[in-house]
Amino acid sequence: MSRTRQGQVESFGVPWEESYGYVQAIRRGDTIYLSGQVAHDGKELVAPAPVDDDGKVTDFGNMGEQLRQCYANAAHLLSRFGASLDDVVDEVIYVLDADAGDAAAGPVRKxxxxxxxxxxASTMIGTSRLAFPELLVEVKLVARV
Incomplete structure (x- = not known):
């Protein structure tokens, strides 16, 4: 944990935080803003999607597993603030394939x-690409405590 004039911030220490230049979460007042959470275990991607030679996903079957890891990472970050997923008020789920996202999101979210x-409150948005070619989903959350 670190504190700034603006509030408490948290990160995982993954390489892309430094290369891109951001924190995973920041608390301002009674609100915690989480950056888009992706499927990683702190070192590497979890359940990466298979990609072809052009970096295009060839199978969306890992959507549920990636989504579970996104929520696990979010829950871990929130716990550092003394919060939990029960405090989440808004989420945006970015998916590469809306059908696969829709099929996975219901059971995984519940x-x-x-x-x-x-x-x-929840919104799902289809997008053509995420931060890494092997990612199928990213979840951005806002919590109030």
Missing amino acids: AAYGRPDPQV
Whole structure:
């Protein structure tokens, strides 16, 4: 944990934080803003999607596993602020394939939030690319404590 004039900030220490120049989460007042969470374990990507020679995804089957890791990373970050996924009020899920995202998101989100009706505003957006070619999903969250 580190503190700045603006509030508490948290990072994982993954190489792309320094190369891109950002923190994973920052608290301002009673609000915690999480950068888009991707499927990594602090060292490498988790369940990377297979890609062809041009870097295009060839199979979206790892969407659920990647999404589970995104929520696990978010929960870990939130715990550093004394918060949890119960405090999340808004999320945006970016997916490479809307059909695969839609199929995975319901069950994974319900499990992550621990209820059949997660009490969070949620938006899913299809995009053509994420930070790394092997990523299928990224989740950005805002929590209030």
